[in-house]
Amino acid sequence: MRADLIIVGAGMVGSTLALALEHAGLEIIVVDGSPLNVAPFDTCAPFEPRVSALSMASQRILQRLSAWPGVAARRVCPYGEMQVWDGSGTGSIHFSAASVHADVLGHIVENRVVQDALLERLHDSQIGLLPGARLEQLRHSGDDWLLTLADGRQLRTPLLVAADGANSAVRRLAGCATREWDYLHHAIVTSVRCEQPHRGTAWQRFTDDGPLAFLPLAGSPGEHWCSIVWSTVPTEAERLTALDDVAFCAELGRAFEERLGKVLHADRRLCIPLRQRHAKRYVEPGLALIGDAAHTIHPLAGQGVNLGMLDAAVLAEVLLHARERGERLEQMRVLSRFERRRMPHNLAMMAAMEGFQRLFQADPLALRLLRNVGLDMVDARAEAKALFVRQALGLSGDLPELAKA
Numbered sequence: 001m002r003a004d005l006i007i008v009g010a011g012m013v014g015s016t017l018a019l020a021l022e023h024a025g026l027e028i029i030v031v032d033g034s035p036l037n038v039a040p041f042d043t044c045a046p047f048e049p050r051v052s053a054l055s056m057a058s059q060r061i062l063q064r065l066s067a068w069p070g071v072a073a074r075r076v077c078p079y080g081e082m083q084v085w086d087g088s089g090t091g092s093i094h095f096s097a098a099s100v101h102a103d104v105l106g107h108i109v110e111n112r113v114v115q116d117a118l119l120e121r122l123h124d125s126q127i128g129l130l131p132g133a134r135l136e137q138l139r140h141s142g143d144d145w146l147l148t149l150a151d152g153r154q155l156r157t158p159l160l161v162a163a164d165g166a167n168s169a170v171r172r173l174a175g176c177a178t179r180e181w182d183y184l185h186h187a188i189v190t191s192v193r194c195e196q197p198h199r200g201t202a203w204q205r206f207t208d209d210g211p212l213a214f215l216p217l218a219g220s221p222g223e224h225w226c227s228i229v230w231s232t233v234p235t236e237a238e239r240l241t242a243l244d245d246v247a248f249c250a251e252l253g254r255a256f257e258e259r260l261g262k263v264l265h266a267d268r269r270l271c272i273p274l275r276q277r278h279a280k281r282y283v284e285p286g287l288a289l290i291g292d293a294a295h296t297i298h299p300l301a302g303q304g305v306n307l308g309m310l311d312a313a314v315l316a317e318v319l320l321h322a323r324e325r326g327e328r329l330e331q332m333r334v335l336s337r338f339e340r341r342r343m344p345h346n347l348a349m350m351a352a353m354e355g356f357q358r359l360f361q362a363d364p365l366a367l368r369l370l371r372n373v374g375l376d377m378v379d380a381r382a383e384a385k386a387l388f389v390r391q392a393l394g395l396s397g398d399l400p401e402l403a404k405a
């Protein structure tokens with residue numbers, strides 16, 4: 001089987017790229033190791049433990065690709081405020097959508113919901129979808145890449161896109177170098193029911209061990225649900241994961257200063273080791289890396305999938321322009337335009353998250369003082385805060401057309 005473009009990975013990022021190129025006149029195949037089924041959505045079903053804070057830019061991209069109605073019809077929770085504070089000091093900062101005349105700062109959505117809304121669109125399109133297709137081998141064959149799947153099937157293409165996530169097989173098999181380091185943090189993620197309403201606010205407390213986020217979820221009337229991301233040192237994460245439900249809820253409530261009252265219930269907990277990874281190059285002849293295959297960052301700012309969706313939208317834009325000009329899409333000349341537009345933006349976001357994480361993990365008194373004073377100073381300056389808010393909305397920098405209003 002041969003295609004003009006093969007995308008490995010039909011996750012949120014790979015599916016976004018495929019749909020953004022739906023009308024490009026290219027023969028596209030998307031391969032994924034999972035079954036790619038879309039199950040009917042049950043609004044009473046427990047929340048998925050993995051959620052994303054989708055930025056305004058990601059929402060616009062999903063709207064343009066007609067996938068947002070599928071998200072909104074399932075389960076989504078808008079938030080208009082963000083409250084961040086230092087648990088071992090007095091500094092705090094408050095952001096609001098109203099400060100930049102926006103309706104919302106973003107939406108908290110279960111990853112499964114975004115994924116299913118995109119898959120629904122993919123199943124209805126002319127794009128070739130190969131479910132249960134795990135890539136195992138990759139090599140050059142003439143001008144093409146030759147992909148061998150776990151079941152022995154072979155595929156060929158002149159242009160391959162790796163959207164196969166943090167442990168990308170494409171990246172490994174193609175020998176792409178990365179810079180990576182352990183954050184020495186694990187994230188515990190789960191959904192919890194609280195005593196008090198979340199008030200459409202994303203909450204983040206920086207503890208001495210790491211950030212703890214309570215992200216608002218759309219619970220049924222009278223029930224107040226949040227998704228939590230509790231980043232802490234591995235030994236502590238293991239201890240917390242092993243606690244029984246009552247003890248876990250009590251510790252979580254204390255760690256969060258019971259800002260939403262007591263934590264009444266916690267769903268199944270996942271414990272995820274956090275690693276920062278960045279590919280030294282996003283492109284080589286006939287190959288591009290996007291999303292987590294190109295970069296993974298600390299979840300404290302909830303930006304991972306937002307960066308990935310912008311990668312997908314920019315790569316699609318670059319390929320569409322090149323096609324209009326009659327250029328060969330697999331050429332470095334073309335693919336480098338994508339890298340030039342996305343790498344500086346992704347690196348800046350990763351550096352900011354790294355700085356934040358170090359600042360909040362630092363123990364010396366001077367640094368503690370600095371972060372408390374710093375938070376209060378930013379909080380007092382409307383224009384500095386608006387800058388942060390625009391960053392969180394994903395509306396700063398070199399935006400692709402799909403993310404523009």
Ligand SMILES: Cc1cc2nc3c(=O)[nH]c(=O)nc-3n(C[C@H](O)[C@H](O)[C@H](O)COP(=O)(O)OP(=O)(O)OC[C@H]3O[C@@H](n4cnc5c(N)ncnc54)[C@H](O)[C@@H]3O)c2cc1C
Pocket residue numbers: 008009010011012013014031032033034051052053054111133134135136163164165166168169170187189229272290291292293299301302303304305306307308
């Ligand atoms: C605790 C935590 C909290 C987070 N919170 C947020 C947040 O609030 N906001 C946010 O923006 N981001 C967040 N992120 C990051 C976000 O989850 C990721 O950036 C996002 O899921 C990456 O999407 P992706 O499509 O690139 O990769 P993935 O979602 O990993 O998709 C990869 C796809 O490739 C397929 N695949 C893998 N290997 C193969 C193979 N060999 N052959 C074929 N197919 C293959 C998989 O089946 C999968 O479908 C968080 C991450 C963590 C760990």
